[in-house]
Structure formats: structure tokens, C-alpha cells
Amino acid sequence: MFIINSTFFNLNTSKQEKIINAAFQEFAATGYDKASTNSIVQEATISKGSLFNYFHNKKDLYVYLIDYSLQVVEEIYNQIDFQETDIFKRIENIGFQKLYIQQKYPQVFDFLAAAVQEEATAVKSIIQHKITPLYKEGTEKMYQNIDYTKFRDDIDVEKAMEILNWTMFGFGEKGLHELKTFYGLEEFGERYLQKWKQYAAILKQGFYKEKFLF
Amino acid sequence: MFIINSTFFNLNTSKQEKIINAAFQEFAATGYDKASTNSIVQEATISKGSLFNYFHNKKDLYVYLIDYSLQVVEEIYNQIDFQETDIFKRIENIGFQKLYIQQKYPQVFDFLAAAVQEEATAVKSIIQHKITPLYKEGTEKMYQNIDYTKFRDDIDVEKAMEILNWTMFGFGEKGLHELKTFYGLEEFGERYLQKWKQYAAILKQGFYKEKFLF
DNA sequence: CATATTATGACCAAGTTGGTCAATGAAGTG
């Protein structure tokens, strides 16, 4: 019944993360079938035997990663301040959480994105069962309690939200790329936030009624 | 010296495209090393022998695809109306070209995007040599002769352009997805254009001085 | 009919796959 051998949990956290990240990377980059357990153990600098001691087989490892990444997403939801009704502040919040998590698990979201697209028969039904329902529920939850009356009356709010999402995504990608080169800077978060506010301001100008601009 | 056997060019165009698309798909999805020639011939419904008759080996096939996709991009450049100085019209133009091309070659851009990221030693230097220079030159050319004075004075034009790009990209992805389900609709192009104009209008409102809005 | 061209897929050696397990190492206990 249990997918995992308890020895995995006895590992120190950094080693666990190393393994998880190596697996995230491999599965995200090549998909379930082509993902190589050899590559994973090499990247994680553990032995083949250990991997199959921690996880009984490739499939169980994959399922564990699904569960784990879903937990990570859940955590983001829990961190969201649902009292905040301003969409820009809400998005700023979410984007920040994501960035923070991506420092620990650079490939979680890539992994999840790849998982929903996964075609391998060995895991497809499991994915469908575990991820798909949460995806819908998640985006709904994400934008709960937002005050849409701030938007100009002549604007199509749904489309504006799409633009906002695409911008956030693009900005996030760009930020992640910069983070890779600037590794370790604690101040990066602050600069990142300031930069985002500039982009947000540009959009706000087009989206919001004047009285809500400042 | 020649990368290709002339027999490939004697094939009728649709068969050539079938092979090219199968190869685009496989290389884009899995990268050079893991791409399987077996999968390609299966997807293209030709025999293994034929593939290696047309192209001497896997590497030559890949290089041919690079050249081919670069040609496709070049064609887009050639179609651009550089008299048009309005950035929204320019982008609209480019987006439309892309959509048109993606009907024929759904994965060209995915293939190119994957190629610039490619790490396989067998082809890395070739890619670096062929693609990288064109990428820089390309984006410069793309936005040649644009009238930036239409932008509001208090706006950071560079950031606005990024938002515009992210929006175009997001919108394009969404459109491509719809196109897959709506296959064969000739009117799709027109509807696509109308939809885009709605998104563009929202952005324009934030970006442009009032007198340039209509 | 003969000749030339194109297409095929069984076949190959070389390599990779997910997974196993006897042997080794490390840590703790008394």
C-alpha cells in the first residue's frame, strides 16, 4: 500500500530535496517513459540500489512526486491572503510565493505542467485522477474574493485577467532566469518585487478606473 | 557535402511535410539525443530504410530541419510590412503569419525553441553557429521602424513591449490550441484576428497617448 | 520485356532500460 520506504524520510532534508529535484528535472524534461532512473541517480549522486530502496519502482517514484508537488501547490493556496481584494496585490502575492518555492524546487511547476500533458499509459490515469480536478478548483480559489469593480467599465475583465496572467507568467520566467545567474542574493526578492510593481503599474493604468490608480 | 539525398525532393510535397513534421515533433518533444528515428518513421509512416535513404544519418536530418525552420522564419521576415510603423499592427501582422505557418508546420517554433536549448554535443556547435546569430538579428529586424512616440510619456516603453510580447505569445498559444480542435475552419483566421484586436485594444488604452487611441 | 530507381523491414552490434541482490559500510548497543 505504501508507495515509499520509510528510509527515504530518515534522510536529511537536503538529500531528500536533491533526489526530488533530480527526479523533477528528469521527468519534466523527458516525460515518464523516456525518463531514465540512471540519470536521476547520477544527478542526485546516490546509487541505483538506494533509489529503488527508497521507492519500490519508477512508477512509485513518479506518483510520489505528483503527490509532493500537489502538496507544494496546496501550500501556496494556504499562504494566500484572501482578505486582499485587489487583483494586483493578490497576483503579486502568488508570484512571490512561487518564486520562493522555485528556489527550493526549481522544477516543480515544470514537472506539474509536463504531468498534465503526460501520455504514458502507466501513469496517465493516475494523473487524471489526482491533478486534473485540483487544477480547476485551484484557479477558482486563486481568484476568490477579488474586487472587480475597480476595473474600468468599458473593459472586458476576463481578457484583462488573461493579459495579467500572461504577463505574470512571462515576468516570472524572466525572473527565474535572472535568479539562476544571481544565485544566493537575498536582496533579489526585494528587487524582484520592485520590478514587478513597475509592470503592474503599466497594466493598472489601462485596467483600472482612475480613482483606483493610486 | 550534401546533407540530403535528392530522392527526398522527388517526393510529393505532402509526404515531405509529413516527414518533416514527424521529425519536428520528435526532436522538439525529446531533444536530439533521445529522439528516436524509429518513432519518426512510424509517425511519418515510412520505412526505416527510406528515412536513411533521404538523410544519411540522424545528425544530417537534424541539420536539415534546422536549415528548413530557419528558412521558414526568414519567410516571415520577408512578409513583414516595414512601412507599418504602429507596433500593434506590426505585431498583429507577425502573429498572423505565425498562425498561418503553424497550420502547415505545427511544431516549427517548438522545434526552434528546443534547438536553442539543445545540449547534445553532436549538434550543439552547429546550432550555435546557425541559429544564435539569427535570433538577435531577427528580433531587431522585427521591430524595425516602429513609431514609439505614440506611447504615453510616463510609460517605460521597453517594459510595455515585453508585456505586449508576453500577451501575444499567450494569445498565440491559446489560439493554436483552439485551432487544433476547430481544424479546417477557414474563417478561423478572421475570428482570430477579431479576438486579438480586443486584447490589443485593452493594452493600447494603457500604452498610448489618447490621441493615438483610435 | 529489361533496366533503373525507390521502398521495405528483418537484421545487426552496441548501448540503455528498470530492477535485483550479495557484499560492504556505518552506527549503535552492551
Added chain:
DNA sequence: CACTTCATTGACCAACTTGGTCATAATATG
């Protein structure tokens, strides 16, 4: 110290896939 326990290792395995070949078959040309 010996003895036990448990985590870790990597050589090893059969099964399969890899890029590529080539004798044969099909088709086209004349």
C-alpha cells in the same frame, strides 16, 4: 571489543531500443 541492525553500493541481469545497413521486393520508365 564483538555482535547486530540497517542503509548503501554497484556489478549484474534479461529485455528492449538504439542508429544504421542491405539484400530483396516493388514500382516506374522506356
